[in-house]
Amino acid sequence: MNQFTSRCGEEHPYTLEDLGWTDEHDAAFSKYAGPYLPGRVACRQKTVWDVLVDGGSVTAGISGALRKLGRFPAVGDFVVLLHQPEAGTTVIVDILPQKTCFARGTPGRDGADQVIAANIDTVFIVTAAGHDLNARRIERYLAIAHASGARPVIVINKSDLADDPATLADEIASVSPDIPIIPISAASGEGVDRLAPYLAPRTTVALIGSSGVGKSTLINRLMGSPVQETSHTRDYDDKGRHTTTVRHLFILAGGALMIDNPGIREVGIGTASAGIADTFPEILELAEGCRFSDCRHEEEPGCAVRAAVAAGILPAARLESFRRLMRELAFEEEKAEIGLVRLEKKRWKAIGKIQRDIGKTKER
Template identity: 45%
Template sequence: MNHTTNQSVLQTLGWNEHFANLFAPYAEQGYSVGRITLEHKRIYRLLSEHGELLGEVTGKLRYEATGREDYPAVGDWVVITARPEEKKASIHAVLPRKSKFSRKAAGDSVEEQIVAANVDTVFLVNALNNDFNIRRMERYLILAWESGANPVIVLSKADLCDDLEQRIADVESVAIGVPVHVVSAERGEGLEQLAPYLGCGQTVALMGSSGVGKSTLINKLSGAEQQKVNKVREGDDRGRHTTTHRELFQLPDGALMIDTPGMRELQLWEADEGFRGAFDDIEQLAEACRFNDCQHGREPGCAVRAAIEDGSLEKARFDSYLKLQRELAHLARKEDARLAAAEKDKWKKITMQARSKKPKR
């Protein structure tokens, strides 16, 4: 492949000047670059100028990693040594991420799990059936704002909704300034509204609980049966897990899409900016309180309490604000302890390495 062809292949995968500048020092050393499309037990499928390759991280990268966040994630651009004849590659480094959608990894440990990286737009998909949940939407919005990507709300299964105007009003009351699009993928209605986000080389991630219609949406947008679709459970409209892993693939119009498994229990990861973005209405009200350290309890001149009393702020939204604030504060305390332990471990490694290199007398 000549250089022009290489660049055009990479551009269809979302490559641009920003990443080219980050990669420049590696290019001088003769390395190639690829984009992660699938991860499975630390084996990675990636697309590159050499086509599709299976990649493994090098021992050096594994040794220097302090946690899961230092390993490649779906959507990442990685520095590789390609072995096209074997359809394999060694992954030496992960280029700095332009955006990343993270959540707390499942389990008791405090660890970041990167759901998708280098995303331009996040489609937050919510079904307009009995599983419609505004509080869950607030969680997704926090992490979407924190990710650095642009959130867009897609209300799916419009054909199952009897009170569409009320649902849209409910969403707009918590997703201030976020575009909201109503679709019925089953009937192919409203999908044209999503076209502006799906330009060639643009990366879109789909987030949402199980059964909200992500797989049906992908199949309609791609014009092919990319993803298996399961019926929702009888009785509560809750979906069964269809997607079991994160995967990046290309749509016919040149956009890249990352599908993710349904996340019913979405545990927050550190999200200062995201929290402010998701609750901008309450944050602005708080600035109008008489006291800077107002706890929005019984203090005089509390603008937040006044808004709840006059009905301009829903009490359930304020309660959600307090709950999520407490959750993030608790996580921050645990994360500080984890980082201190990781730093200690890192210096222990460096000390042991230095000792092993000392000449023996």
């Protein structure tokens, strides 16, 4: 078995199963034979992809068919490789079905959402004690995490810098019912062992959160060596600069896999309609008592949700956050619809050109 160098600089003989390959992937890959290999995307570098295969790694381009469709493999994707060693080429020719994913709000050329990270079991929503510990921001991340299909876990980093670390979870518990909240210090290692139940071998965890909250520091802690550049945050507002610019799939010492995301802002809420429902279950339950089924909970008469706010049952800030995300969702959906209309026009324009070319050929 060949070996390849992991991000931590040591050689390890990983099998496909170590990378999260399952019987479902076997079934999807069964139609391929001969020079085809299965693999998992570890990183994208502009026009080439680093792909982990059974016992090694390869650098691959993508087929013209995938490129024309605008189907670009994402980090975490399981893919089909056409490996031709005599020609010195390896090409990704297909992407196997994804069980979960993060996607941009804007559609690709085939009208589908553009996936940026795939096949995730758990999402660590990483925030930090201080200015970043914001309930409204966490609600947005929860909506995105729920929409991905993965299980969300809130990780409060830099807990050692808080005046009272024991109360950190209480500050955001009201916006995340039934979601695990784990205060840690990635720098010192305090509390990191509490993440172990979510880091089982062959499972994949993705990190999302603002810049400067310590995602790279957490990966370095879990890897046992500095594989990611880290940066300091500004004292006056706790903001940091982006140190991660490319997504990577890391293989942790305990056998779990982790995807670091350089920025979650590009993941539009337009893909998270179901996630909003999961993030605000009490509002949807209250809405069943509204007079109108399409009530927006703004100025409509007989609104049970606004009545709950007036009665002190539902916090006003919670309703305002729901409204804000719903407005953003409506905007993203309208933008995506305009994009699809333009896409359809381009398709028919191309079809018309082909038909004209065929007509000219027949006339000759």
